[in-house]
Amino acid sequence: MKNSTKMGARLTAQNLQELKDLGFHFVLIKGYTPGWRSDHIELNQFILVPVKQLPEDPAEKEIYEPIDSEILLDWATSTDGGTEAFIRKDG
DSSP: OOSBOSSEEEOOHHHHHHHHHTTOOEEEEEEOOTTOOOSSOBTTEEEEEEESSOOSSGGGOOOEEETTOHHHHHHHHOOSSSOEEEEESOO
C-alpha cells in the first residue's frame, strides 16, 4: 500500500479496495496517540486492523466496521484533515 507511515498506510479508497481484493471483510478500529501507542482513543485518529472474520468469543469482541461501510469510505476520501485513519501493516 502507498502513503506509508511508521506503522501503516493512510486510509484511502484504493487501499480499502486492496483489502477487499485480499479477502478482508472488516477492520478492527483502535485509537492511537502521536507516539503510535494504542492505550487510549483520540476521537479523530484511528488505526484500522484488517480482519477476515469477526471473532466468535464474546470476550474478543471490540469495535469493528465492514470494509465497504460508508463511514470508512468517508474517512478515506475526506480532504478536511478532521479524521486520520491508518491501515495497520503488521496485523
